[in-house]
Amino acid sequence: MSRFPADSVGLVTPQRQAFSEPLQLACGKALNQFELVYETYGELNANHSNAVLICHALSGHHHAAGFHKVDERKPGWWDACIGPGKAIDTNRFFVVSLNNLGGCHGSTGPSSIDPATGKSYGAHFPVLTVEDWVHSQALLADRLGIACWAAVVGGSLGGMQALQWAISYPDRIRHCLAIATAPKLSAQNIAFNEVARQAIINDPDFHNGDYAAFGVIPKRGLMLARMVGHITYLSDDSMGEKFGRELRTDVLNYDFTSVEFQVESYLRYQGQEFSERFDANTYLLMTKALDYFDPAGAHSGNLASSLEGIKARCMVMSFTTDWRFSPARSRELVDALFAAGKQVSYLEIEAAQGHDAFLLPIPRYVQAFKAYMNQIEVA
Amino acid sequence: MTMRADLEIIQEWIKPGSRLLDLGCGDGELLRYLSDHRKVTGYGLEIDPEKINACIERGVNVIEQNLDAGLSNFGDNTFDSVLMTQALQAVHYPDQVLEEMLRIGREAILTFPNFAHWRCRLYLGTKGRMPVSEFMPYTWYNTPNIHFCTFKDFEELCRERSIRILDRLVVDQSHQSTWLSGLWPNLLGEIAIYRVTR
Numbered sequence: 001m002s003r004f005p006a007d008s009v010g011l012v013t014p015q016r017q018a019f020s021e022p023l024q025l026a027c028g029k030a031l032n033q034f035e036l037v038y039e040t041y042g043e044l045n046a047n048h049s050n051a052v053l054i055c056h057a058l059s060g061h062h063h064a065a066g067f068h069k070v071d072e073r074k075p076g077w078w079d080a081c082i083g084p085g086k087a088i089d090t091n092r093f094f095v096v097s098l099n100n101l102g103g104c105h106g107s108t109g110p111s112s113i114d115p116a117t118g119k120s121y122g123a124h125f126p127v128l129t130v131e132d133w134v135h136s137q138a139l140l141a142d143r144l145g146i147a148c149w150a151a152v153v154g155g156s157l158g159g160m161q162a163l164q165w166a167i168s169y170p171d172r173i174r175h176c177l178a179i180a181t182a183p184k185l186s187a188q189n190i191a192f193n194e195v196a197r198q199a200i201i202n203d204p205d206f207h208n209g210d211y212a213a214f215g216v217i218p219k220r221g222l223m224l225a226r227m228v229g230h231i232t233y234l235s236d237d238s239m240g241e242k243f244g245r246e247l248r249t250d251v252l253n254y255d256f257t258s259v260e261f262q263v264e265s266y267l268r269y270q271g272q273e274f275s276e277r278f279d280a281n282t283y284l285l286m287t288k289a290l291d292y293f294d295p296a297g298a299h300s301g302n303l304a305s306s307l308e309g310i311k312a313r314c315m316v317m318s319f320t321t322d323w324r325f326s327p328a329r330s331r332e333l334v335d336a337l338f339a340a341g342k343q344v345s346y347l348e349i350e351a352a353q354g355h356d357a358f359l360l361p362i363p364r365y366v367q368a369f370k371a372y373m374n375q376i377e378v379a
Numbered sequence: 380m381t382m383r384a385d386l387e388i389i390q391e392w393i394k395p396g397s398r399l400l401d402l403g404c405g406d407g408e409l410l411r412y413l414s415d416h417r418k419v420t421g422y423g424l425e426i427d428p429e430k431i432n433a434c435i436e437r438g439v440n441v442i443e444q445n446l447d448a449g450l451s452n453f454g455d456n457t458f459d460s461v462l463m464t465q466a467l468q469a470v471h472y473p474d475q476v477l478e479e480m481l482r483i484g485r486e487a488i489l490t491f492p493n494f495a496h497w498r499c500r501l502y503l504g505t506k507g508r509m510p511v512s513e514f515m516p517y518t519w520y521n522t523p524n525i526h527f528c529t530f531k532d533f534e535e536l537c538r539e540r541s542i543r544i545l546d547r548l549v550v551d552q553s554h555q556s557t558w559l560s561g562l563w564p565n566l567l568g569e570i571a572i573y574r575v576t577r
Binding site: 343372375 | 420422428431432437438439440441442443444452453457
């Protein structure tokens with residue numbers, strides 16, 4: 001008798017693939033060898049037509065569904081949408097979820113050992129782009145015998161990877177699901193990322209990225225970066241509803257050190273917790289990948305022409321109170337797909353939770369997500 | 380599955396392989412049929428979540444977009460045909476929607492109910508109240524149909540705006556065309572299906 005809910009993929013074990021062929025990167029450098037950590041859920045069918053790739057967002061990783069241990073407190077980050085009978089139904093699909101290159105959850109990244117020096121890469125780890133990630137994911141697909149994904153699915157930064165898949169490998173993806181994302185960052189988005197980076201870089205414990213050599217981590221900077229980021233994931237409404245101006249103390253202390261408002265306490269907790277589990281160099285790298293993403297850039301800013309080669313059918317979803325990647329940004333993408341004559345559907349889901357909505361079991365969202373996934377043929 | 384009769388008529392006017400936009404596409408039945416039988420590339424606009432879901436289940440391209448917010452996101456002459464079935468009377472600015480349909484498409488196909496049908500006239504004439512029927516089940520204050528018109532009204536609008544009527548088919552509620560409704564369409568026709576262009 002399983003201890004896990006019936007719609008859970010249950011106990012999962014991360015797997016690992018090592019690659020020794022050099023991966024040429026957008027920055028001009030190459031990674032001569034690297035490893036990718038990933039999980040799979042469901043069974044690959046006989047003709048390998050039911051494989052779905054999950055791309056993670058800024059602070060995500062390979063553990064998208066199920067549990068690593070019997071007594072694990074929380075399941076994977078997208079457990080709301082992946083499992084038997086869920087939106088991405090593991091009874092039908094073979095789901096692959098990896099930790100991106102440059103990550104800090106097992107795939108080769110800044111905290112890994114550089115074989116050339118025997119020390120961790122630290123600041124020397126190359127800056128990666130969304131395109132680099134997609135190329136590394138294609139190598140993983142080759143390794144797993146997946147010539148063509150039934151779908152590549154992602155939210156936020158993950159949605160950018162799904163879109164890049166459709167652009168870079170038009171013959172290797174049948175459906176592209178880009179959720180709560182944007183075809184490029186706005187100046188405001190980049191500004192928030194820059195504040196986060198400055199918080200990390202200016203932490204005295206950062207040591208130009210080589211903090212590992214000093215046996216420290218820039219926790220204060222990382223905490224601050226996460227606090228800023230976290231604000232952008234929530235909506236004004238959801239923060240208002242969750243915390244309002246509620247106080248933790250009975251009286252005002254008239255100082256700057258007390259944690260008085262509930263929202264302060266919440267943000268500090270989130271930042272603190274994050275700074276203990278996430279690598280600062282990875283955070284810098286992920287925000288840069290976000291900033292650089294701009295498929296239209298190589299086409300004189302013409303997004304539609306950058307999408308010309310796409311063969312996949314696309315499904316774009318946005319959430320009404322998401323101000324980090326607002327519905328208007330998704331419509332930009334939809335209009336460009338339209339102008340390029342591509343097959344596209346678009347949903348604007350009423351949700352109070354802001355950007356975070358894409359991770360939550362919002363009934364209309366999950367229903368539409370499931371309906372879309374269910375009509376994908378997996379013969 | 381049987382096709383709605385008006386959809387059956389419309390599909391006769393659609394060239395194979397054309398690019399279509401269906402405004403207020405409902406559950407996507409027409410677009411599904413046309414992409415299966417006419418190999419069209421079709422998109423539907425819809426705002427009702429249930430209907431959007433039905434489109435997704437059918438594998439129809441559906442865009443959540445409110446017609447009353449305009450169609451400025453679509454370029455000139457993007458489509459071979461722009462369709463709108465039973466929605467003209469429900470939009471805020473029917474004339475502007477019509478103009479937009481002919482900007483983004485080479486031709487427009489519209490269906491709408493005739494408010495000058497004899498039953499409406501009789502209802503209004505004898506009872507002195509806004510017609511309510513099985514076909515038009517709403518009362519005046521909660522009806523989505525805020526811009527009812529007659530065939531004559533529509534044709535007058537087309538004349539004023541230099542819009543050419545290519546085809547007109549006047550039918551009854553079950554989309555049958557009779558010789559009588561052909562004789563006195565504005566009195567005996569209940570629904571008209573128009574194909575118009577500039």
